[in-house]
Amino acid sequence: MLKPSFSDLLRSSFRSILKNKSRTILTSLGIIIGVTSVILLTSIGNGLKNYVTQQFDALGANSIFISPGKIFNDNGGFSQSSMTTAMTTSFTQKDFNLLNRKLKNTIIMPVNAAYADIKSSYAIKKTTEIDGSTEEYGKSNNVVPSDGNGHWFTNEENDKKTPVVVLGYKIAQTLFPKSTAIGKKVIIKGKTLKVIGVVDQKGASMGGPSVDDAVYAPFSVVSDLAGNDNINTFVVKAPNKDLIASTKKEITKVMLEKYDSDAFSVFDSSQLLSSINSIISVLTIALTGIAAISLVVGGVGIMNIMLVSVTERTREIGLRKAIGAYPRAILIQFLIEAVILSCFGGLVGVILGSLGTVAINSFFPAKITISSILLAFGVSSAVGIIFGVAPARKASKLSPIEALRYE
Amino acid sequence: MTKSSSKNNSNVILELKNITKTYATGTNCFTALDNVSLKIHQGEFVSITGPSGSGKSTLMHIVGLLDNPTSGEVLLNGKNISRLKEHQLAQIRNVTLGFVFQQFNLLAKTSSLENVLLPLLYSDVPKNVRHQMGIEMLIKVGLENKASNTPAQLSGGQQQRVAIARALINNPQIILADEPTGNLDSKSGAEVMKFFHQLNEKEGRTIIFVTHDMDLAKQANRTIIIKDGKILEEK
Ligand SMILES: Nc1ncnc2c1ncn2[C@@H]1O[C@H](COP(=O)(O)OP(=O)(O)OP(=O)(O)O)[C@@H](O)[C@H]1O
Ligand SMILES: [Mg+2]
Numbered sequence: 216m217l218k219p220s221f222s223d224l225l226r227s228s229f230r231s232i233l234k235n236k237s238r239t240i241l242t243s244l245g246i247i248i249g250v251t252s253v254i255l256l257t258s259i260g261n262g263l264k265n266y267v268t269q270q271f272d273a274l275g276a277n278s279i280f281i282s283p284g285k286i287f288n289d290n291g292g293f294s295q296s297s298m299t300t301a302m303t304t305s306f307t308q309k310d311f312n313l314l315n316r317k318l319k320n321t322i323i324m325p326v327n328a329a330y331a332d333i334k335s336s337y338a339i340k341k342t343t344e345i346d347g348s349t350e351e352y353g354k355s356n357n358v359v360p361s362d363g364n365g366h367w368f369t370n371e372e373n374d375k376k377t378p379v380v381v382l383g384y385k386i387a388q389t390l391f392p393k394s395t396a397i398g399k400k401v402i403i404k405g406k407t408l409k410v411i412g413v414v415d416q417k418g419a420s421m422g423g424p425s426v427d428d429a430v431y432a433p434f435s436v437v438s439d440l441a442g443n444d445n446i447n448t449f450v451v452k453a454p455n456k457d458l459i460a461s462t463k464k465e466i467t468k469v470m471l472e473k474y475d476s477d478a479f480s481v482f483d484s485s486q487l488l489s490s491i492n493s494i495i496s497v498l499t500i501a502l503t504g505i506a507a508i509s510l511v512v513g514g515v516g517i518m519n520i521m522l523v524s525v526t527e528r529t530r531e532i533g534l535r536k537a538i539g540a541y542p543r544a545i546l547i548q549f550l551i552e553a554v555i556l557s558c559f560g561g562l563v564g565v566i567l568g569s570l571g572t573v574a575i576n577s578f579f580p581a582k583i584t585i586s587s588i589l590l591a592f593g594v595s596s597a598v599g600i601i602f603g604v605a606p607a608r609k610a611s612k613l614s615p616i617e618a619l620r621y622e
Numbered sequence: 623m624t625k626s627s628s629k630n631n632s633n634v635i636l637e638l639k640n641i642t643k644t645y646a647t648g649t650n651c652f653t654a655l656d657n658v659s660l661k662i663h664q665g666e667f668v669s670i671t672g673p674s675g676s677g678k679s680t681l682m683h684i685v686g687l688l689d690n691p692t693s694g695e696v697l698l699n700g701k702n703i704s705r706l707k708e709h710q711l712a713q714i715r716n717v718t719l720g721f722v723f724q725q726f727n728l729l730a731k732t733s734s735l736e737n738v739l740l741p742l743l744y745s746d747v748p749k750n751v752r753h754q755m756g757i758e759m760l761i762k763v764g765l766e767n768k769a770s771n772t773p774a775q776l777s778g779g780q781q782q783r784v785a786i787a788r789a790l791i792n793n794p795q796i797i798l799a800d801e802p803t804g805n806l807d808s809k810s811g812a813e814v815m816k817f818f819h820q821l822n823e824k825e826g827r828t829i830i831f832v833t834h835d836m837d838l839a840k841q842a843n844r845t846i847i848i849k850d851g852k853i854l855e856e857k
Contacts, residue, residue, distance in 0.1 A: 220749075531729060534727045534729065536715075537715060538721070539745065542712075543709070544744060616683045616688040617689075
């Protein structure tokens, strides 16, 4: 039979924890800080990854991009040499015609951009990017206004250089705060354009350009605004997912007729995604490193408190031994104490970390992971338990009188 | 039973055979007890006295199984305890011996009652009777109204009485007290001594106590004088 009984041991451990309030609070604090920061940091890394994946899903499936310059290196990461090699900054109408002629069953959308102030009769939006493209772009990029919010421009409007624009949700609100933007006029570089549609609200974006802030116009109109008919990017729609690879190969072949291999890049969204993900992975590792440091700091804190109280505890152990406690009873008591303290701290840390993640998530993508909870909880509890029990183990091996006289 | 003069071997409760204790401090060795042999009989009331540093406490710690001798044997009820395992020694300290320290050694921030009950945690005494035993023990030392006071809320004499109650709770055969009155004024000291007399005479408990006060030492049936780690004389 276990002597003292487990319930007795539990009771004395709880008493000891409650009796030594400052020790209890400081020890728990170490664990709480460690666990909370690990959970928060990994949540941020994880949330970032999720966010980027979602953004790329929104780019649309089966899309292939042709960009000037060499964007990717041979390892799939982003190229660093693109600035030093002879640069192509844009493509021409001739390239467009060539691609259209050579590629069958694909939709090719030229994209260009102009930068200018946009004025309405109510407000002005400074240096805004105006993206130009064709009718197909709206559907391909999922930005066609829904019923009742006007319409996307047609290829006819593009051919006729009809001065029309489609506004993102937020920019429409800014320019026309009082009533609907549809049918109203905006002035860009002295030209008057008619708002024919407002894209549905797409939601928060973290700092980067968002569809809600975008302004779209027919390619020909944007060419006029920009003062040239250069094409920044081609978006090519492959007939289906399985044909992405072969279409990319075909495009590359066509482009190589005119350009050096490092003057252009052909890529699809999954490729871009994996490149960005590899960057985020590095970021996540860095965050985890910081988290590990805070775990160590928390652990050292726990260690300190445990070691500071070791003299007092050693005397207590000496007394308990002198009145008949055998070493194992002492070890079990200290183990229970350490487990209670560590688990309490760990639990509070998990709760704070989870609440913190929810709070952060309202302005920055963050998503909690079970593995981070387990890691943080496991490591800090282990530290708490080891440093709670190790001094007790040492003390329980002393003779009672040595322990009683410990200083 | 209370007469110490009957010195036949049959009722020897405690025997020390050639106990030597040396302390290693740095490079040199110090012999605190030098080949000490001693017999204590059931029901004896023994005082140990001698100059400071003579080895009285060292002797008491060895008798109380709180420390190991460097050489020699301790026999308790005729049984050699040197070969016992740690948990067996713990059980003897718990049940057979009651130790009273000069520095009381009560658990801080812990009530008198809980301090008194502490040894029962490591004993076979059923839980439902423990509380009552503790209260009775506090009544015995006259502190029933201080049951919930912590040591910091007690006078020195009261703390020592709590410590004595703790030593008595498991009904030990032998009470060992190392300068139990050393930290007390003469009045509280006299009370403690009176209490020891009662325990010896009424309950027949064997009591060994250390003191450097010759008057107190003389109150015992037998006085052992120690000097330089050796027994100088017995009276
Ligand atoms: N842990 C130790 N290490 C080294 N020397 C020690 C140790 N404990 C005791 N001593 C020495 O052993 C000797 C005897 O000590 P002890 O405590 O037994 O004396 P004492 O007779 O109880 O004295 P006092 O009346 O002052 O309490 C002393 O000289 C002391 O310095
Ligand atoms: Mg002493």
